[in-house]
Amino acid sequence: MAETKSENLHRLRRLMLAADEARVAELERALVRLSDRISDTDDWLEMLDPVIADALANKISESKEEMAEALAPVMGPALKHQIEEAKDDIADALYPVIGRTIRRSIAESMKQLVKTVNDKVDKALSFQSLFRKMKSKVAGVSAGELALAESLPLTVHEVFLIHKQSGILLNHVSSQANGESSDQEIIGGMLTAIRDFAKTAFQSGQELSNIRYEDLQIYLEDGRHAYLAVVCTGVANDEFLARLKLTERRVHSQFYRSLRNFDGDVAAFQASRIGMAKLLHDFGTDNEPGSGARRVPIWPAVVLLLLAAGAAFYYTGLADKTIAWFRARPAQPAPLAVDAAVLAAELTERLQGKVTSDLAGIRFVVDGQTLALEGQASSAEERIVIGHTVANLSPARIILNNLNVAAFPLHQAEARLRSLRVQFAADSGDLAPGEMHKLREVVTIMKTYDIPTIYLTGHTDGSGNEALNLQLSRNRAEKVRQHFIENGIAADQIVIAGLGASEPLGNNATPEGQQLNRRVEFSLNTKDTGDNRDNE
Amino acid sequence: MSAASEAIIYSKKICMLGTFGVGKTSLVRRFVHRLFDDTYLSTIGVQIYKKEIADLNSAKGRPLGVNLVIWDLANIESLTPATRTHFNGASAAIVVFDLTRPETFDLKQIHLRTFLEVNPGAQVIFVGNKTDLMAEGPDEKALVAIAGEYDAHHFLTSAKDGSNVDEMFQALAANVIS
Numbered sequence A: 001m002a003e004t005k006s007e008n009l010h011r012l013r014r015l016m017l018a019a020d021e022a023r024v025a026e027l028e029r030a031l032v033r034l035s036d037r038i039s040d041t042d043d044w045l046e047m048l049d050p051v052i053a054d055a056l057a058n059k060i061s062e063s064k065e066e067m068a069e070a071l072a073p074v075m076g077p078a079l080k081h082q083i084e085e086a087k088d089d090i091a092d093a094l095y096p097v098i099g100r101t102i103r104r105s106i107a108e109s110m111k112q113l114v115k116t117v118n119d120k121v122d123k124a125l126s127f128q129s130l131f132r133k134m135k136s137k138v139a140g141v142s143a144g145e146l147a148l149a150e151s152l153p154l155t156v157h158e159v160f161l162i163h164k165q166s167g168i169l170l171n172h173v174s175s176q177a178n179g180e181s182s183d184q185e186i187i188g189g190m191l192t193a194i195r196d197f198a199k200t201a202f203q204s205g206q207e208l209s210n211i212r213y214e215d216l217q218i219y220l221e222d223g224r225h226a227y228l229a230v231v232c233t234g235v236a237n238d239e240f241l242a243r244l245k246l247t248e249r250r251v252h253s254q255f256y257r258s259l260r261n262f263d264g265d266v267a268a269f270q271a272s273r274i275g276m277a278k279l280l281h282d283f284g285t286d287n288e289p290g291s292g293a294r295r296v297p298i299w300p301a302v303v304l305l306l307l308a309a310g311a312a313f314y315y316t317g318l319a320d321k322t323i324a325w326f327r328a329r330p331a332q333p334a335p336l337a338v339d340a341a342v343l344a345a346e347l348t349e350r351l352q353g354k355v356t357s358d359l360a361g362i363r364f365v366v367d368g369q370t371l372a373l374e375g376q377a378s379s380a381e382e383r384i385v386i387g388h389t390v391a392n393l394s395p396a397r398i399i400l401n402n403l404n405v406a407a408f409p410l411h412q413a414e415a416r417l418r419s420l421r422v423q424f425a426a427d428s429g430d431l432a433p434g435e436m437h438k439l440r441e442v443v444t445i446m447k448t449y450d451i452p453t454i455y456l457t458g459h460t461d462g463s464g465n466e467a468l469n470l471q472l473s474r475n476r477a478e479k480v481r482q483h484f485i486e487n488g489i490a491a492d493q494i495v496i497a498g499l500g501a502s503e504p505l506g507n508n509a510t511p512e513g514q515q516l517n518r519r520v521e522f523s524l525n526t527k528d529t530g531d532n533r534d535n536e
Numbered sequence B: 001m002s003a004a005s006e007a008i009i010y011s012k013k014i015c016m017l018g019t020f021g022v023g024k025t026s027l028v029r030r031f032v033h034r035l036f037d038d039t040y041l042s043t044i045g046v047q048i049y050k051k052e053i054a055d056l057n058s059a060k061g062r063p064l065g066v067n068l069v070i071w072d073l074a075n076i077e078s079l080t081p082a083t084r085t086h087f088n089g090a091s092a093a094i095v096v097f098d099l100t101r102p103e104t105f106d107l108k109q110i111h112l113r114t115f116l117e118v119n120p121g122a123q124v125i126f127v128g129n130k131t132d133l134m135a136e137g138p139d140e141k142a143l144v145a146i147a148g149e150y151d152a153h154h155f156l157t158s159a160k161d162g163s164n165v166d167e168m169f170q171a172l173a174a175n176v177i178s
């Protein structure tokens, strides 16, 4: 503080250059690593050459050229010189080089190659075993091991829906019970930064469609306002790519307005979860949440993958952040005093009966100033409510809401449908306020799971005479039917009935009970209508 | 279920703008991780942080929260098309000045105009940082003048002793929500 301003500035400059020096060294190391990997790839191509059909060989030699071309500027001594010279402006110096490198990126061309090989191999099984033997001979791995690796089907681990412009995470589903890292939102931002960077760097305006690291990949399916990022292992087939595209389209057609007028209200996208979960479900896995045995924990791998987007990463400085994930959090001032048992009891007291999630199963993990919630929530909405409630109850300044919402299989979708009773205003065929979103969710579930027929049963409260109530209950079901038809469900998929006041859910002596009774219920099975008071 | 459907949560992207060394990263780290570090590691490219602010405004009796997704950008003298994309979709900018260095108050250097072109209608907050270094109390004049020009809020902060940092982010969160 005694220093004068210019001394300060001088010191600042010095510190800054020192930092840059460290970064230059790091960059150089990264480039060397990159080049190692690339020359490996080259070897690999060579060793494959003799075993594959002509058409493929051509493809490979093409890629080789591309690689050589892409590499030349990276490895050229000119660049090293440039870095030396331009320490103050590393980013700008690297910018054009990185652009080209990514454009012809190893990831892209290798993915293409592997996919082509796999498609061919699918068609010629005998060829496959020859291929495998040759490969293992050259690579020195047992043929059995390779067979295992190759037979691993495509497995989707995580699906992100990300707002294209802002990088804000709109929704996320994970196949792992504890698969969520603390900050999926950050991943959304990082992917977007990389994507935008790549796009502007490719003068051709190509979209980055795939980021790959070893056996882990992120597929990016671009839409007008949002994109899907799917983290998976294995190699994608055409079916998956088509489904990915379809899922993206559905998100856009269903949420078009919310996407176009996006103002940060992520809750509006809750129902997109269903389609994303379906993708996870169909191309996932025996890994039901919690059952757990996976070869590698997925999050570090995702981070590695992002790191492997390598040069771009170093450019954007995101590497710091990702590397930091591997390291323990630095020591915090005073550890947070949280009594988990007390907190659990308070949480239960606040939310008992209001949510369906297993509150007792929630764990509270204190790390320095951070309180992390772990466990399962039964819906994305409840996940938020629980997070907020804990924020109110505890002194923690940072709350990591790691609660996971399980992707649901069909039987759960069915249970969900039944729990979505829509309520109506008194003596009226109009929905009660705030009930419309339930109809939207039902429509989404029907479309996503290709449900052939849905049964709608209208009910009334106990007031009024029986004939009128029968009519009113039917009108309510009819109202819902109309909404479904307007939203693309065929008329012959909908069967309606009105049961009047004959099957009350709540006590007709109280206003709350009456409100509960003014409803339409959903079912996939005609026998269930009127008999679906499942325990909640 | 009824409690659940009333939860409202927003996610907002915020960009940190300002010349090198003014304390952008330090302010974010203070706010998000409650940490401060005297060493200076200049940011290259962009780093992204996130913090949830719960219960901002319970006026309607509903839980209302904001996820601030904070993009801590490197100061880049000349914007390239790639670095410009970092501004996309932001709801607000926090423009940081170093009170000990008057030259950091030059708005041209920090591309505020470009930011507002990319995000018309975005909120802006002006911050004079490093109050702890101002022995005779900070001189607010320049800050007030600039904030007045943009009809924006301003704050005097110190990432080092933490003063006004939470207040500044809280005010911003309330602003981007309303």
Ligand SMILES: Nc1nc2c(ncn2[C@@H]2O[C@H](COP(=O)(O)OP(=O)(O)OP(=O)(O)O)[C@@H](O)[C@H]2O)c(=O)[nH]1
Pocket: B018, B019, B020, B021, B022, B023, B024, B025, B026, B027, B037, B038, B039, B040, B041, B042, B043, B044, B073, B074, B075, B129, B130, B131, B132, B133, B157, B158, B159, B160, B161
């Ligand atoms: N005394 C004091 N020092 C500060 C304060 N805020 C930041 N600094 C110091 O100023 C230097 C620069 O801070 P950074 O947060 O890295 O600055 P920045 O704006 O992110 O810089 P770039 O990333 O290069 O654009 C560091 O040495 C900090 O420790 C403050 O409030 N008080």
Ligand SMILES: [Mg+2]
Pocket: B024, B025, B026, B041, B042, B043, B072, B073, B074
């Ligand atoms: Mg910085």
